[in-house]
Amino acid sequence: MKVQENMPLSDIVYYRIGGKARFVVRAVTKDELIEAIRFAKSKHLEILILGLGSNILLPDEDFPGVVIVLAGNGTSFAMSNDSRISAFVGETMDDLIKFAFDHSLLGLEWAGGLPSTVGGAIRGNAGAFGTEIKENVLSIEAVDTTDPQLRTKTFSLAECRFSYRDSYFKQHPELIIVSALFALQKGTKEEVSKAREIYQKNIDYRQTHHPMEYPSCGSVFKNITQSEEVEKILSIWPDVRELSHNKWHDKVSMGYIINRLGFAGKRIGGAMVSPKHTNYIVNVDHAKAQDVRQLVEEIKSSFEQTFGFSPEPELMIIENNLA
Numbered sequence: 035m036k037v038q039e040n041m042p043l044s045d046i047v048y049y050r051i052g053g054k055a056r057f058v059v060r061a062v063t064k065d066e067l068i069e070a071i072r073f074a075k076s077k078h079l080e081i082l083i084l085g086l087g088s089n090i091l092l093p094d095e096d097f098p099g100v101v102i103v104l105a106g107n108g109t110s111f112a113m114s115n116d117s118r119i120s121a122f123v124g125e126t127m128d129d130l131i132k133f134a135f136d137h138s139l140l141g142l143e144w145a146g147g148l149p150s151t152v153g154g155a156i157r158g159n160a161g162a163f164g165t166e167i168k169e170n171v172l173s174i175e176a177v178d179t180t181d182p183q184l185r186t187k188t189f190s191l192a193e194c195r196f197s198y199r200d201s202y203f204k205q206h207p208e209l210i211i212v213s214a215l216f217a218l219q220k221g222t223k224e225e226v227s228k229a230r231e232i233y234q235k236n237i238d239y240r241q242t243h244h245p246m247e248y249p250s251c252g253s254v255f256k257n258i259t260q261s262e263e264v265e266k267i268l269s270i271w272p273d274v275r276e277l278s279h280n281k282w283h284d285k286v287s288m289g290y291i292i293n294r295l296g297f298a299g300k301r302i303g304g305a306m307v308s309p310k311h312t313n314y315i316v317n318v319d320h321a322k323a324q325d326v327r328q329l330v331e332e333i334k335s336s337f338e339q340t341f342g343f344s345p346e347p348e349l350m351i352i353e354n355n356l357a
Contacts, residue, residue: 035059035066037073046103047087048149050249051323053096055082060103062124064212067104068177068184071210074100081179082352083210085124085151089158089252090350094323104153110213113137117218118172123153123211127160130216131233138226139218141170146233147240149252153211157203158348159196163236164283168196172217176209186212198259199348245308248316254330255313255345258286266341267291288345289313295336302328327351 037059043052056079059070074081080099084090087103106125111133114120119139121130127150131142144165148155155167156174174189195202203209221229240246258264267286268275271294278286292298292312300307304321307329308314315329330347337345 035061035069035073041101043087043092043097043101046084046101047090047092048249049087049091049251049321049326050317051094051321051326052092053094055097055099055101057100058103059100060105062105062107062122063110064122064186067102067123067210067212070100070102071177071179071184074102075179083153085154086126086149088149089154089348090352091251091323091326092352104151106151108133114215117220119216119218120213121152121216122213123151123156125152126150127152127155134216134218135226135230135233138221138223140221140225140229141218142216143229143233144236146236152214156194156211156214157201158199159201161199166196166198168194168201170216170218171196172215174203174214175212176203177212179208179210199256243311245310245314245316248308248318250308250314250316251349253288253313254315254347254349255288255292255333256348257282257288258291258345263341263343266343270341287313291337291345292333295333295340297329297333297336300329300332302332305329307333 037057039057040054041058042054044050059073061067061070082097082099082101084101084103104124106122106129108129110122110125112120117139119134127145127148130152131145134142144163148160148162150160160167171191171194174194175186176189177184177186203211258267264278264286268278278284289312297307298309298312303325304317304319305315305325306318308316315326334344
């Protein structure tokens with residue numbers, strides 16, 4: 035377990051925004067993760083968990099606690115039978131997918147290019163192209179940080195309570211995911227080859243359609259999925275009903291909404307709503323957390339005035355009062 039002091043969090047997270055952390059601990063195994071939690075508790079300090087830091091906005095002020103960075107080294111994957119893979123929380127989704135391909139396993143190719151660790155994908159029930167991570171999860175191991183013994187518990191798929199971009203673990207931050215067991219499907223040589231093509235196609239799609247040239251946090255808002263909320267939007271914008279059904283899997287795209295509300299290219303300080311994908315707020319010039327938060331609030335306000343309810347952020351925002 036490696037401990038660093040007074041480390042700029044802007045050097046760690048995708049957004050390149052954030053003050054210094056009093057301590058940063060990198061954990062690449064279950065034992066190191068437990069050791070890092072014990073280290074924080076011994077100093078009576080708050081814990082902040084990071085994976086790749088690809089969906090989080092940190093405050094500009096310093097964080098006086100312990101940041102635990104869950105990282106992988108590509109060696110934690112294990113086969114429990116011919117179609118199940120276990121993985122440490124810090125491994126990247128990309129490495130997991132490649133391991134699955136190497137063992138002729140299918141089911142994760144939709145996540146090609148997803149900038150996430152295994153833990154981040156599970157916590158937020160990551161999804162793309164009509165598929166979600168919950169469809170591949172069999173069980174989750176997590177540690178309860180309120181338990182003095184830091185014992186781990188195994189959660190079944192049902193106990194994970196997955197919903198759109200949500201899970202039991204997201205609602206209970208005292209639980210830190212340790213590892214996951216995935217159930218996949220054995221494929222033929224031809225099927226694996228086709229899956230690799232889908233995987234690469236999805237990577238190419240992200241490169242083409244997402245503003246990868248600037249630091250960002252990915253999608254800022256969740257798409258609109260609740261049927262009653264979708265209907266509210268369609269009652270005001272009836273011309274998007276066909277798009278909702280045929281292209282967005284009966285949801286409504288927040289990128290489309292933000293663009294139609296006129297926010298493409300809107301800039302505050304060093305932060306800008308990307309014209310390439312308007313559900314991205316990108317860091318174009320040393321943006322501050324307040325720049326991003328102000329854009330988020332302006333989009334929410336315009337949305338509420340138009341549709342009568344508030345969109346839900348997908349971005350995890352750590353407020354100043356937690357720092």
